[in-house]
Structure formats: C-alpha cells, structure tokens
Amino acid sequence: MVSARRLISRIVYGSRYDRVHWTQRVYVRPGERLVREAQWRGRLRRAPVVPLADYAARTPLGAIEEFVSCLMCGQSRQQPLFRPANGDGWSYRVVRCPSCGFLYRNPNVRPEHLGDLYATGYSGFLTGDYAANRQRRYRLTMDAFAPVFSDGRGRRLLDFGCGAGLFLELAEQRGFEAYGVDLSPDSVEQANARLTRARAYFGAPEDVPEIAEGGFDVITLWSVLAHLPRPLSDFSLFRRLLAPGGVLLVLTVNARSLLLKAYGPTWSGFTKNHLMFYSAETLRTLLSRTGFAGVSYAPHYGDAVEAGTDRLTEPLRRRLRRTVEAADGGNMMRALAFADQEAIVRWGGDRRVHRLRTRAEAPPVPAAD
Numbered sequence: 001m002v003s004a005r006r007l008i009s010r011i012v013y014g015s016r017y018d019r020v021h022w023t024q025r026v027y028v029r030p031g032e033r034l035v036r037e038a039q040w041r042g043r044l045r046r047a048p049v050v051p052l053a054d055y056a057a058r059t060p061l062g063a064i065e066e067f068v069s070c071l072m073c074g075q076s077r078q079q080p081l082f083r084p085a086n087g088d089g090w091s092y093r094v095v096r097c098p099s100c101g102f103l104y105r106n107p108n109v110r111p112e113h114l115g116d117l118y119a120t121g122y123s124g125f126l127t128g129d130y131a132a133n134r135q136r137r138y139r140l141t142m143d144a145f146a147p148v149f150s151d152g153r154g155r156r157l158l159d160f161g162c163g164a165g166l167f168l169e170l171a172e173q174r175g176f177e178a179y180g181v182d183l184s185p186d187s188v189e190q191a192n193a194r195l196t197r198a199r200a201y202f203g204a205p206e207d208v209p210e211i212a213e214g215g216f217d218v219i220t221l222w223s224v225l226a227h228l229p230r231p232l233s234d235f236s237l238f239r240r241l242l243a244p245g246g247v248l249l250v251l252t253v254n255a256r257s258l259l260l261k262a263y264g265p266t267w268s269g270f271t272k273n274h275l276m277f278y279s280a281e282t283l284r285t286l287l288s289r290t291g292f293a294g295v296s297y298a299p300h301y302g303d304a305v306e307a308g309t310d311r312l313t314e315p316l317r318r319r320l321r322r323t324v325e326a327a328d329g330g331n332m333m334r335a336l337a338f339a340d341q342e343a344i345v346r347w348g349g350d351r352r353v354h355r356l357r358t359r360a361e362a363p364p365v366p367a368a369d
C-alpha cells in the first residue's frame, strides 16, 4: 500500500519535492490539499455511527478508563475512526462526534487517575535539543500574539502544566510574576531548580493559595489542552482565575491538520497521553461554554518556517502558507482567548476576534440525531 502510494506520487510529482521535508510536502504539492480533504470526507462518510452502548459492548476497557459521550455537545453516538498505536505497546481508540465533529479518545482516562500518567519519569526527555526547540516554539507563539507577552512587569502569569519550567523561565525573563503547576513531581522539581523568581507547584491550582487567589493577567496552556479529561471544569476554573482584561493562551495539536487528513492513525498528534483533539470550532464551543468573551487564532506554519530555518524556496514557502490558511490545516492550533470585553479591547489589536456568546449557564444540548 505504502509503495503504491509512493509510486503514484512519483508519477504525479516526479522528484521535484524529494528535498522537501515530509511534514511539508502535503502543503506544497499542487492539488494535494484538495485530494486529502476529499479523502477525509470519504473516510467520514464510510465510518459507521453507533450508539454508545453498542460501542461500549464491543470495546475493551482499561483499569483507569471510562466510556464518555461528547463533552462538547452531549451527543452519545460514536463514530469510531482510528486506533493509534506504537511499538512501545500503547494504543487507544479515537472517535468523532457525529454532531459537532469533536475528536476524542474513547474510552478516555478517568480524571482521578490522570496523575498516574505523569507520576514518574515523565520529565526525562525535557532537556537538550528538546528544550531548545520548545523555547523556540514558545518565542514564535509569543511573537504571533504580540504585544501580549512583550512586557510582563506588574503582571501575573500562570503556566498550567508547566513541566520543567521551560516557559516559566522565559516568562520571568520578560518580567512576569510567574507561577506554574504540574502533575509530574519530577518536572516541578526540575522547574524550581531552573527558575530564579518564578515558582512551580505540584498539584492543582486550587491547592496552592497564591494561585487559587486568582487575578492572573495571562494563563498559558502549552501542549496541555489535549491532555485534559475534564476541559469544561478546567476552563471554568481558568476563567475564574483570570483578572478583568485577562487572556488565556492555548497551543495544541490541530484536529483539522492536513497531516491528520493525510496520515490518519499515524498522525503525530496521536501521542501516548493525548485525550482530546480540538479544532478552531470545537475550541470555540469549549470557550463559549466556560464564559470567555472571544478568541483569536494565529495560523501555525511550522516552527522551522516561522523561524526561517527551513530549506524551502520562497515560492514553496508562500504556497505552504497559503495552504495552511486555506485549509485551516496547520499541524498545531494557536489561540488567544479573551476573558471579557476589556480583554478584547486591550489585546485584540487588529486581529480577527471571534466573539462568543457565553453559554456557561446553559446545560449541554444533546444534538438531534
């Protein structure tokens, strides 16, 4: 199958794109976006939709897992799509909500067992090149949402899921009064060794008095959203912890990624501990249901392209940017959510702001079948 595909692309494209990194090819080969989007629609048409009870009856359930309905809209019917797995022996099942399109792992992880995933050894890889690349990514995203992160003096920042403190280090350099929380005790220890003024804590925000008092100007979620089994309660908490005029930054894998449409179960966004996969649309639902007033997005073209270290020619780079924008198909999604009207005025700038109708009080609406 793979070699047949290679043969087809050899016939269609020749060797012209051999030097383009494989993660960029789908964005630069002419016509490929439309083919991949058509393939995706075909996949969705073919995949059956089943009631949750039927799905649960035939699907094995792990000790720390539970079956869930769509957390965004309440729909219980399931459209099973993928079974990502890798050689380390983990695998899980990803379903799509037939009503709102939300992609999530089902069975999911029971929230009270979330800490089990990060208990020991999780911080091991947060060093060396990985750390340098991460900090580059943080800087690029801060630039994309300038001037929110330009000057932190006199402003409080919370990094939720701060890991080994790689972002907190940048935040304290920019003058923020910065705090972090994380579920990995090893990571928190590493973070506090790295930081001078900022502090990282193990556990939940409610358990740390300096954090629970709120009043944050900025909250950041760097590659954390996909790990949250109860995003509605977490986002309601973030909303409460934000000061008037506060903003929430989210970076997460993009469920509309063209790479997901091209590679399906082997997509890089299906990593071991990811639980839920958001698009711009499903993130809007989450923000609107938890009391946020608006959200802006910054398309993600890839860190190498944005940092200018890719090896693309200028015409190919332009084509990549156009494809990402046309498909809303960057591999990551970057969003800045505004707590209230004041935040939109202060930080919206000339960005396009999607205004949200707050539905925090309304119960989830089960969509019609």
Ligand SMILES: [Zn+2]
Binding pocket: 070, 071, 072, 073, 074, 075, 097, 098, 099, 100, 101, 102
């Ligand atoms: Zn749904």
